[in-house]
Each structure stands twice: as C-alpha cells, then as structure tokens.
Amino acid sequence: MANTLDPMDLKQIITLHLDGYSNRKIGITLGISRNTVNSYMKLFKACDYSYEELLRFDDPALKELFPSHSTIDNQRYDELMVYFEGVNKARNHPGFTFLHHYQEYAQRAREPYSYTQFMEHYRRKYSKIKGSMKLEHEAGKEMFIDFTGKKLHVVNKETGELVPMEVFVAILPNSQYTYVEACESQKREDLISCCANALRFYGGVPQAIVSDNLKSAVTRASKYEPEINRSFKDFARHYNCVINPTRSYAPQDKALVENAVHLVYQRIYYPMREMTFFSLEELNREIKRLLVNYNTLLFQRKEASRRELFQSVEREYLKPLPSQPYEMKDYKRAKVQKMGYVYFSPDKSYYSVPYRYIGKRTLIHYTRTTVEVYYNHQRIALHKRNPAKGTYITNKEHLSSTHKGYTDWSPEFFENKAAPHGAHVLSCVKKILAATEYPEIGYKRAMGLIQLHKAYGSKRLDSACKRALAADTSSYKRIKNILENNMDKNSLFHQDLEENQTHIPVHQNIRGASAYQ
Structure with missing residues (x-):
C-alpha cells in the first residue's frame, strides 16, 4: 500500500532543490522514487507560492496543499529479496532453472512480480562483476557520522568501577576535518546532542548528514526508503539539512568515517592508554586537546592539514547555523480525558486542552521546557513544562464556560x-x-x-x-x-x-x- 510523504520530506525536497540538486539526485539522497520527486516538483511549480514561502508553511497546511503519494512498496520488494537468498544458494545445483523458481515464487507471494521484473531484480542484486568506485566529495555537501566499536572508560570514584563510554566521530569528507566526542550511550538523546556539538564545532551546516542504520537514527531500515527517527528528522529540519542513511551492510558508503575511526584509535586512544579519568568532562577535555593535534597534522601528499583544508576550502560552502540551538524534542500519545486534560506520563502530570477535543487521540511534543499537544498535525495547546509530579496545569481559555466560572x-x-x-x-x-x-x-x-x-x-x-x-x-x-x-x-x-x-x-x-x- 502506498505511503503518504511526510511534510518534513516535502520540505527536504524543496531544500535540496534550492541547493541545486537535480530531481534524480534528490530521489537518491532521500531514498524516494525519481518519479515521485518529479510529480512533487510539478505541483510545487504549479502552486501560487514560491519555494521559500512553502518552506515557511506549517505541516498541516503543506500536507493539505500536496496530498500526493509515493509508489514504493517495501514489503513486496523485501519479500522478493528474502526469496532470492534461497534461489542464489541453489544456483549450482544440477537442473537449476529460473523459471522453476519463479513459478514457485508466484504461488507463494501475495502480489508477485512479473517474470521480467523477477529476473531484472535478481540481476541487480547478484551482478556478476562487483567493483568499487572512488567517490568525489563536494565541499559542504555531507557530514559522515559514526560510533567507534571500542569504548573508552571513566572510573567511578566511589566504587572504582570502570564505566564504559561511547565515542562519537564526525567527518567532513572533502577536507576530512574530524570531530570526536565521548558520550554515555548511543541513544537518540546522545546522538542528537553529539551531532549538534559537531555542527557547532564546524561553525556551519552541510546539506546532508550521512549515518549508518543506528536504531537511534533510523526507525526502519530500507535500501530505498528508510524511515528516519522522528526526533532526528526534526533535528535536521531545525538545522535546514537532511538525513541520508547508508545502505544496510554497506560500509563502503561511508568509508571515510570508517577510516577516521581507525585513525582515532591511533591518534587519540593510544596516547590516552595509561591515563585515568574520573568524569566524562575530564575525558572530553583530553580528547579535545588531542583532536587539535590530529586536525593540524599535515597530510603526506597534500602538504596541508585537515584544519587548513577546511578553513581554505570547505568552510565557505557550509550553511549558517540557526540563531537558536536545537532543543531535544520527544513524543508521547495521549487521549483527552473527560475533564479536558491529557495525561503526560514522563512527569505523571496533566495538561489542559480545549474542551472540544475531549475523547480525541493526540500527540504530545515535549522538550525540557515546553509541552505541546497536537491533533491531526495541528497544535491545540502549548504549556510550560512543570516537572512537579501529579500536578494539573490549566489554561483557563481551554475550559468551557461552566468550568471557567468554577475556577474563579x-x-x-x-x-x-x-x-x-x-x-x-x-x-x-x-x-x-x-x-x-x-x-x-x-x-x-x-x-x-x-x-x-x-x-x-x-x-x-x-x-x-x-x-x-x-x-x-x-x-x-x-x-x-x-x-x-x-x-x-x-x-x-x-x-x-x-x-x-x-x-x-x-x-x-x-x-x-x-x-x-
């Protein structure tokens, strides 16, 4: 069944178009069919608004203007790919024919491809000659991110226990200017915080952030249309860039950051091998000191350092940082109770919404300071977050006339x-x-x-x-x-x-x- 494109995806299509991307490159970058991108671009040109005005539209208005659908059916394709694994194993068996396996597949599949498409997909998946190509990286186009496989440690002063710490690595592939930071986990909050720190370190924003298929970044992996985590997508929207996950089990897609991880082991891990740290702040302070030496070290063949290449070439191609830093946003679903409040489970408290939404199912967007309640992509309530447990936070404008009188x-x-x-x-x-x-x-x-x-x-x-x-x-x-x-x-x-x-x-x-x- 076709899926409706998210309003955030529509804005990303417009952003990439304004950055000079062709429709084909937009489709490849976002994992969307080129025909789908062509259809949307025609709709954008036919409407009465400029691209800049469309970017300023809120999500409900944009969704109402462009209710088009993508045509990718991942379930049908994935079913075929799973079947091909058995077909490929039987290739060398005497009497093997593709027609036999296609007939078997057609009987088992709910919506089978035609025989021609069956063979075309097989040849694409198992081509006879596999090679690699040297990727040319444009300045300011991408930032690759990854976590190292090996962890660093912090010593607990009270127990003496070694607490493992994850290490985040980001690299701009054109200049290979590298950022490294230790954090407590690979969870969504730490990933987004590290990405924000990396962008602040670079002093600008690339067109795309390339990640692997971390659970904190990608909700559902797919070769063609991965589903990005909502919070990570919101982070990208705030910084006016896009998220472009690599293919599953394809480390060559981000070979530079994989190589950067090995260099981090040599230039940062090894010099710290005999040091002891008692806090995450101490550990990051030493990483920052060693990172300066790492980025100022001259390349053997370029007669320049990573820092010099970044400042002389890549820096001017980065987009400016937004005026306000990103505040981590999370989401909870809640039904409006008969009293006209939604239950906010993280704080075990209640927030009022307009009484006409009683009985409706809503989505709560919350940060450390605010709580927003949305119904059908439209914000119906905004409150300052109150961390006190079991409290009722009320906006009197939300109450019916009877309830307003009672509260007075x-x-x-x-x-x-x-x-x-x-x-x-x-x-x-x-x-x-x-x-x-x-x-x-x-x-x-x-x-x-x-x-x-x-x-x-x-x-x-x-x-x-x-x-x-x-x-x-x-x-x-x-x-x-x-x-x-x-x-x-x-x-x-x-x-x-x-x-x-x-x-x-x-x-x-x-x-x-x-x-x-």
Whole structure:
C-alpha cells in the first residue's frame, strides 16, 4: 500500500532543490522514487507560492496543499529479496532453472512480480562483476557520522568501577576535518546532542548528514526508503539539512568515517592508554586537546592539514547555523480525558486542552521546557513544562464556560456576588466563609444562599439575613426556613429586636437581677 510523504520530506525536497540538486539526485539522497520527486516538483511549480514561502508553511497546511503519494512498496520488494537468498544458494545445483523458481515464487507471494521484473531484480542484486568506485566529495555537501566499536572508560570514584563510554566521530569528507566526542550511550538523546556539538564545532551546516542504520537514527531500515527517527528528522529540519542513511551492510558508503575511526584509535586512544579519568568532562577535555593535534597534522601528499583544508576550502560552502540551538524534542500519545486534560506520563502530570477535543487521540511534543499537544498535525495547546509530579496545569481559555466560572471561585468572588443583594446578605456570606476550614464547602453554602434571591427577591433575602444575624446564625438552611415560613415579614419581631425590648410584661411583684445581689 502506498505511503503518504511526510511534510518534513516535502520540505527536504524543496531544500535540496534550492541547493541545486537535480530531481534524480534528490530521489537518491532521500531514498524516494525519481518519479515521485518529479510529480512533487510539478505541483510545487504549479502552486501560487514560491519555494521559500512553502518552506515557511506549517505541516498541516503543506500536507493539505500536496496530498500526493509515493509508489514504493517495501514489503513486496523485501519479500522478493528474502526469496532470492534461497534461489542464489541453489544456483549450482544440477537442473537449476529460473523459471522453476519463479513459478514457485508466484504461488507463494501475495502480489508477485512479473517474470521480467523477477529476473531484472535478481540481476541487480547478484551482478556478476562487483567493483568499487572512488567517490568525489563536494565541499559542504555531507557530514559522515559514526560510533567507534571500542569504548573508552571513566572510573567511578566511589566504587572504582570502570564505566564504559561511547565515542562519537564526525567527518567532513572533502577536507576530512574530524570531530570526536565521548558520550554515555548511543541513544537518540546522545546522538542528537553529539551531532549538534559537531555542527557547532564546524561553525556551519552541510546539506546532508550521512549515518549508518543506528536504531537511534533510523526507525526502519530500507535500501530505498528508510524511515528516519522522528526526533532526528526534526533535528535536521531545525538545522535546514537532511538525513541520508547508508545502505544496510554497506560500509563502503561511508568509508571515510570508517577510516577516521581507525585513525582515532591511533591518534587519540593510544596516547590516552595509561591515563585515568574520573568524569566524562575530564575525558572530553583530553580528547579535545588531542583532536587539535590530529586536525593540524599535515597530510603526506597534500602538504596541508585537515584544519587548513577546511578553513581554505570547505568552510565557505557550509550553511549558517540557526540563531537558536536545537532543543531535544520527544513524543508521547495521549487521549483527552473527560475533564479536558491529557495525561503526560514522563512527569505523571496533566495538561489542559480545549474542551472540544475531549475523547480525541493526540500527540504530545515535549522538550525540557515546553509541552505541546497536537491533533491531526495541528497544535491545540502549548504549556510550560512543570516537572512537579501529579500536578494539573490549566489554561483557563481551554475550559468551557461552566468550568471557567468554577475556577474563579474565591472569597472575593462570593463577596462581590453578595454585595448587590444587601449588607446583611454580605455579612452572612462572610460568616459562612469564615466558619468553614475547607474552602469549597463554604463556597457551595455561600452560592446556595445567594441563589435564594431568584425565588424570593433581594429585599426579602436581606431581611431574612438580618433576622438570622440577630439570632446569631447564618446557615443556609436557617435562612431558607425563614423565607419559606414568611418569618422575615414579621415587622414586630424586627421592631422588638431593634429596640432591644424584652417580651416579659412589667409588674411590681417581678423583681430584677439586682434583687439577688
């Protein structure tokens, strides 16, 4: 089944075209069919935008403009290549014929090639004469990268344990100017960090980064259309270059970096063989010192050093570095919960999204400082990353009107709500809020009290609150009972309270408290 080209691939096609690549070379560099590149270039020319404007488009807009498909079917081709391994082993068997094996293949395959294509693919895979060619490397075109097979070590001060360290090597093939750095692993984060440091060391960006089929660089290896790791592809987009993995089991594709690894063993590993390092920083400091000598050493036949060739020839062909360094980006999938939040598993926390996306499946792009939520390649939320565990990070613009009102609740909010209905209503609300230790309980009672004005009016509510305060109470139930029984309308009661008169009649036989002193 045909695969839709990623918007990043579309931008890489445009970038290479602006760099002067032909359609054929673009197809070879990106592992895409030349016909596919031709089709896209026709679409680019026919549209109303220039190449520079298309590069500034975001991914959803670019995908909507150019929904074309590539025509490569890797599964069908790989199935044929696996079958050829058995065919080639049987070549010297008496009675061997290609037709017999083709008939067997046609019965087994789900979508068999024709006999003509069957033979053509076989001849390409097992040509009789295999040779090698000398590759001419253009200045500023590529940067080869690799990890050494042998590792260096750092000593743990507390345990004395030898901790192995990977060694990253990068080389510009035209000048053979080399960069070396030790890191903790070959994982994606370390690979991207080392590549960024290498580009900063060179002071510019080549047109392509050539890697082997590391798991941290290539998600799915393929001779024609390898699938680049999303983070590594995003790194290349940031630096305005492309990733071009070599063929599997074809070290000749990056022979220079393979040779550079052997030279690193001689010029860097060997001088450090008796040294002991207690941190990665110490190790890289010594590598950097030895690397200066390595790059300034004269070639035997060129009468110039790697550094001199780089500065005099290759440096001017590199693209400028971006203004901001790349920040490592990673990805997680998450479904929007009923509350309107996505669960961010690395920090075990929650981030809000617009409530209309409840129930949708999203992709979270995150760095050390930001968290972005995307739905169908469109960003729907952007938050600063909060490393605290179990927190809810909320943007009030994402909430529905009902939820927004709830988040605004505070003592000041309810006091402002109560004030228009009378001074006694305001006093009751203040007493309710002051009497509860848990704020949310007081908020609910205060809201219930204020809502009574809808059934009885603000004037009666204020009178009922006045009577309740006189009786030293302010509960919602008591005030509601006063209103239901029309007790707020008893004017004598209020007059008695106001005049502070007792309900006991005056009589000469009744003595007061003074008679019992």
